[in-house]
Amino acid sequence: MSMKQPLFRDTFLEIDLDCIAFNIRQIRAAANPGVCIAAVIKANGYGHGALEIAPVLMENGADMLAVATLGEALELRQHYPSYPILLMGLTPDDYLPYVVKNQIIQTIDRLSQARRLSQLAFEYGTTALVHIKVDTGFHRIGFPDTPQALEEMKEIFALPNLTVQGIFSHLALTSEEENERQFQRFLDVISALEAAGCRCPYHHIADSISFVDYPEYQLNMIRPGAILYGLKGFHIGHLDLKQALSFKTKISHISHIKKGEGVGYDYLWRAERDSIIGTLPFGYADGYPRNMRDKGFVSIHGQKAPLIGVLCMDQCMVDLTDIADVHLGDEAIIYGNGEHGTLDIDSAAKLAGTNKNEIVSRLTARPPRVYKKDGAITKVVLGEHF
Numbered sequence: 001m002s003m004k005q006p007l008f009r010d011t012f013l014e015i016d017l018d019c020i021a022f023n024i025r026q027i028r029a030a031a032n033p034g035v036c037i038a039a040v041i042k043a044n045g046y047g048h049g050a051l052e053i054a055p056v057l058m059e060n061g062a063d064m065l066a067v068a069t070l071g072e073a074l075e076l077r078q079h080y081p082s083y084p085i086l087l088m089g090l091t092p093d094d095y096l097p098y099v100v101k102n103q104i105i106q107t108i109d110r111l112s113q114a115r116r117l118s119q120l121a122f123e124y125g126t127t128a129l130v131h132i133k134v135d136t137g138f139h140r141i142g143f144p145d146t147p148q149a150l151e152e153m154k155e156i157f158a159l160p161n162l163t164v165q166g167i168f169s170h171l172a173l174t175s176e177e178e179n180e181r182q183f184q185r186f187l188d189v190i191s192a193l194e195a196a197g198c199r200c201p202y203h204h205i206a207d208s209i210s211f212v213d214y215p216e217y218q219l220n221m222i223r224p225g226a227i228l229y230g231l232k233g234f235h236i237g238h239l240d241l242k243q244a245l246s247f248k249t250k251i252s253h254i255s256h257i258k259k260g261e262g263v264g265y266d267y268l269w270r271a272e273r274d275s276i277i278g279t280l281p282f283g284y285a286d287g288y289p290r291n292m293r294d295k296g297f298v299s300i301h302g303q304k305a306p307l308i309g310v311l312c313m314d315q316c317m318v319d320l321t322d323i324a325d326v327h328l329g330d331e332a333i334i335y336g337n338g339e340h341g342t343l344d345i346d347s348a349a350k351l352a353g354t355n356k357n358e359i360v361s362r363l364t365a366r367p368p369r370v371y372k373k374d375g376a377i378t379k380v381v382l383g384e385h386f
């Protein structure tokens, strides 16, 4: 299939759907038999495009999709009427009717919302599905470690028109001792509930890192995010994965400057020799970290071209002096999989002083997303403001 849809610019994100399929199959193969996999595709699938990757994940081993906000859940629901969608964040009271009407599986950590969902489900003639969140130490959301919270959770199990489908918590990944303490605390809550006859199908605490590093924390459900995209955050365990995303552009302008001349705002870079400067049409408004100045590089003809001067909103400059035979329109790889001298997302995160998930989720809607399967372009998605 040829690329019929014009991109209107030379800067774009390329997402290899075969890598996504490979990664979820690897996760399925590594997971214990029967474990429910909720593929985390919040923040537009970590920048990869939630709508495009959702079916690839569901057709290659995921059982459920997980997102962070109601808007993300509703967008998925609109396109995929039958995929189970777990909303891992809280929803403000006023918007709970949307949750029930659209069969979103809602995370709750208070009795009042459970009652409201139960009532709404009665009104709409349906059943509300919830996962109860337990705070085991992270102190973000979740029922606290108190006798009153336990009583409230028990009451939730007894509500009509509401099914507790799961109970979950989240690890802070501070240390092995603390992980173990959080995990035991979580198991204690489950036991206390079960002793009172409150049982639910799914128990889960593992994200990507905990799934790979501590397979014993799988229980019967996991919530991998980063590893779906081939971002390897683990340290102890190992899983072979393929980075699905690359970020590409083309040289839009070439300047020949004399020793001593400056480049960019405040001339913050000055030529120490006669130099060839390349301009590239991407900038921090595309989601590239502005603090990559003096640290980042792109790969041109397999060689590193360092970013020089201050990164602009829409363009940046690189030093081409040491790269042979460069021409206007030559490809520059901003993020690659590390091969051919490209900067992979892990290395980009280290240079920018952040983590891999931030590098990809901060990619904005401006760069078009180009999807590939079997080496051919299958779809192009332009953002709202490209």
Ligand SMILES: *Cc1c(COP(=O)(O)O)cnc(C)c1O
Pocket: 040, 042, 088, 170, 206, 207, 208, 209, 223, 224, 225, 226, 227, 357
């Ligand atoms: C984002 C998120 C995940 C996935 O995290 P990764 O580190 O990307 O695997 C899992 N669980 C919750 C509650 C999350 O918010």
